[in-house]
Amino acid sequence: MPHLVLDPHLVLDKVSIQYDGQAAPAVELVSIDVAKGDFVVLVGRSGCGKTSLLNVAAGLVAPARGRASINGKPITAPGSDRAVVFQNDALFPWLTARENVAFALRLRGIRPAERARRADELLELVKLTDAGDKRIWELSGGMRQRIGLARALAAEPEFLLLDEPLGALDALTRERMQTTLLDLWTASDVGVLMVTHGIEEALVLATRIVVLAPGPGRVVRSFEPGFSRRYAAGEAIRTIKADPAFAAARGELTDAIFEGEAA
Amino acid sequence: MTVTSYTERPGSKVDEADGLSVPWSRPSPKRKGISARAVSAVTILVVLAVWALSARLQLVSPVFLPSPIAVWNKFILVARDGFVDATLLQHAVASLGRVFAALIAAILVGVPVGLAIGISTVGRGIFDPLLEFLRPIPPLAYLPLVIIWFGIGEPSKILVIAIAMLAPVALSTASGVRGVSQERINAARSLGATRAQVVRHVILPSALPLILTGLRIALGAGWSTLVAAELVAATRGLGFMIQSAAQFLVTDVVVMGILVIAAIAFVLEFTIRRIERVLVPWAGRE
Numbered sequence: 001m002p003h004l005v006l007d008p009h010l011v012l013d014k015v016s017i018q019y020d021g022q023a024a025p026a027v028e029l030v031s032i033d034v035a036k037g038d039f040v041v042l043v044g045r046s047g048c049g050k051t052s053l054l055n056v057a058a059g060l061v062a063p064a065r066g067r068a069s070i071n072g073k074p075i076t077a078p079g080s081d082r083a084v085v086f087q088n089d090a091l092f093p094w095l096t097a098r099e100n101v102a103f104a105l106r107l108r109g110i111r112p113a114e115r116a117r118r119a120d121e122l123l124e125l126v127k128l129t130d131a132g133d134k135r136i137w138e139l140s141g142g143m144r145q146r147i148g149l150a151r152a153l154a155a156e157p158e159f160l161l162l163d164e165p166l167g168a169l170d171a172l173t174r175e176r177m178q179t180t181l182l183d184l185w186t187a188s189d190v191g192v193l194m195v196t197h198g199i200e201e202a203l204v205l206a207t208r209i210v211v212l213a214p215g216p217g218r219v220v221r222s223f224e225p226g227f228s229r230r231y232a233a234g235e236a237i238r239t240i241k242a243d244p245a246f247a248a249a250r251g252e253l254t255d256a257i258f259e260g261e262a263a
Numbered sequence: 264m265t266v267t268s269y270t271e272r273p274g275s276k277v278d279e280a281d282g283l284s285v286p287w288s289r290p291s292p293k294r295k296g297i298s299a300r301a302v303s304a305v306t307i308l309v310v311l312a313v314w315a316l317s318a319r320l321q322l323v324s325p326v327f328l329p330s331p332i333a334v335w336n337k338f339i340l341v342a343r344d345g346f347v348d349a350t351l352l353q354h355a356v357a358s359l360g361r362v363f364a365a366l367i368a369a370i371l372v373g374v375p376v377g378l379a380i381g382i383s384t385v386g387r388g389i390f391d392p393l394l395e396f397l398r399p400i401p402p403l404a405y406l407p408l409v410i411i412w413f414g415i416g417e418p419s420k421i422l423v424i425a426i427a428m429l430a431p432v433a434l435s436t437a438s439g440v441r442g443v444s445q446e447r448i449n450a451a452r453s454l455g456a457t458r459a460q461v462v463r464h465v466i467l468p469s470a471l472p473l474i475l476t477g478l479r480i481a482l483g484a485g486w487s488t489l490v491a492a493e494l495v496a497a498t499r500g501l502g503f504m505i506q507s508a509a510q511f512l513v514t515d516v517v518v519m520g521i522l523v524i525a526a527i528a529f530v531l532e533f534t535i536r537r538i539e540r541v542l543v544p545w546a547g548r549e
Contacts, residue, residue, distance in 0.1 A: 058449070058453055059453075060449055060452075060453075077452075078449065078452035078453040079453070079455060080453070080454055080455030082453065083453050083454055084449065084450060084453040086446050086449070086450060088444075088446055090444065090446040090447045090449070090450040092447065092464075092465070092468065093545035093548070094468040094469075094471070094543070094545060103451070103454055103464070104454040104455055106464070107451075107454060107455050107456050107457075107460055107464070108455070135544070135545070136545070137545060137548040151450075151454070152453075152454070154454075155454050155455055161453070
């Protein structure tokens with residue numbers, strides 16, 4: 001592939017989304033730019049269209065107006081340059097954990113031995129070295145999501161699209177998974193576009209937070225919290241969360257999300 | 264026993280052992296009291312006893328109702344010396360061969376048809392009415408037509424059985440395909456799967472549990488079509504054996520044949536359930 005664009009970008013440009021049979025658009029004129037190495041988090045109340053926007057980036061939903069593009073090329077279908085991780089892990093129960101991770105490699109016709117080797121590397125990366133031969137139903141929710149992440153990374157995507165990947169996990173697992181996500185992001189240098197309901201989660205993970213409001217879905221605010229950069233630079237997650245600046249940012253973000261909502 | 268347990272709350276001690284399958288009766292095998300299996304065993308013993316007794320007391324002429332002992336002796340005799348030029352084993356093998364040939368044919372046609380119904384609107388438009396037309400017709404009704412078209416040879420017999428198997432295989436496959444979660448398909452596509460790869464690596468394995476259920480139902484349907492298929496110009500087969508016996512009023516062979524057919528059906532069902540557990544261990548765990 002010719003590298004016409006030196007710096008990879010995933011771009012949603014003035015995107016509007018309208019679903020069949022609905023008079024009002026779900027999302028109107030939203031622009032989001034994710035560069036490689038960015039961690040962009042979409043937050044907002046229910047019905048603000050965050051998952052719809054993620055699906056546009058994934059190529060699963062076509063925008064009614066506007067353009068979605070990756071490295072300058074329009075997005076018309078799903079592709080392994082933007083691997084998606086869903087809330088319900090969507091793992092394949094007929095495969096072992098290792099075979100799940102190697103799925104993208106199998107699609108590309110890579111030899112079984114090489115597949116297994118690369119899958120084991122990724123399993124190590126998500127700290128599930130010994131789980132390779134396990135069946136999916138033998139794994140906990142957190143482990144399943146880590147397998148899902150490893151499976152997405154195996155496709156060697158330039159961007160990761162995360163649709164509330166921690167939404168179905170319990171609070172403690174969730175917290176641990178946040179650092180796992182940050183570690184993976186730091187190690188792999190992918191660009192991330194993530195949807196979440198968790199305010200604290202957004203603050204911990206994002207280099208940029210895009211706040212959306214419903215009716216129709218639109219961007220109301222944009223933050224650059226910078227805590228994830230501090231984590232990447234070596235600061236402990238507890239220290240970051242204890243920082244008064246973190247509490248202040250949380251207040252500000254909460255206000256932005258609930259702004260304009262009838263109390 | 265009363266039916267008061269229908270109005271009792273779950274977990275109440277009342278009528279725990281009544282064996283009524285009320286919605287909240289716990290299916291635990293450790294349940295105290297009478298198990299369904301024990302009731303079944305007693306039922307079978309009672310039926311056998313009534314049968315033996317009425318044969319013994321000559322309530323019915325032995326021509327119409329041979330005793331269980333007579334049937335058992337006949338079983339040994341036919342297994343050893345044969346009936347109408349073939350041993351019991353040869354009859355059974357002939358029948359099983361037809362049923363399995365038909366099963367393979369039904370899989371080769373039914374699974375792709377089911378996929379087409381489940382995946383594409385055009386496929387559903389084409390095959391759904393055809394299957395719905397075929398499904399309720401009893402084999403005895405299309406048997407004459409099959410013979411007119413394809414003669415009285417082995418292919419006709421296999422075809423009659425295969426037609427009975429086609430609908431269960433295709434319809435189960437279709438419902439399995441329709442039940443595949445969209446998220447799983449999206450995940451595969453976002454990992455770079457082409458349409459064909461989605462079918463091969465996601466849809467087929469996802470549908471496999473229901474396809475196997477379809478095969479189990481199809482085997483049952485095919486096995487019960489056996490006698491009809493062997494009505495014409497067969498020289499071997501359990502169905503043929505029963506009919507020959509009936510023509511000479513050898514009732515004990517008829518009864519024995521029926522029991523053998525039932526026993527084989529039971530073994531087939533059991534075997535395929537075992538295969539299901541090995542092939543799709545994830546079924547019901549998601």
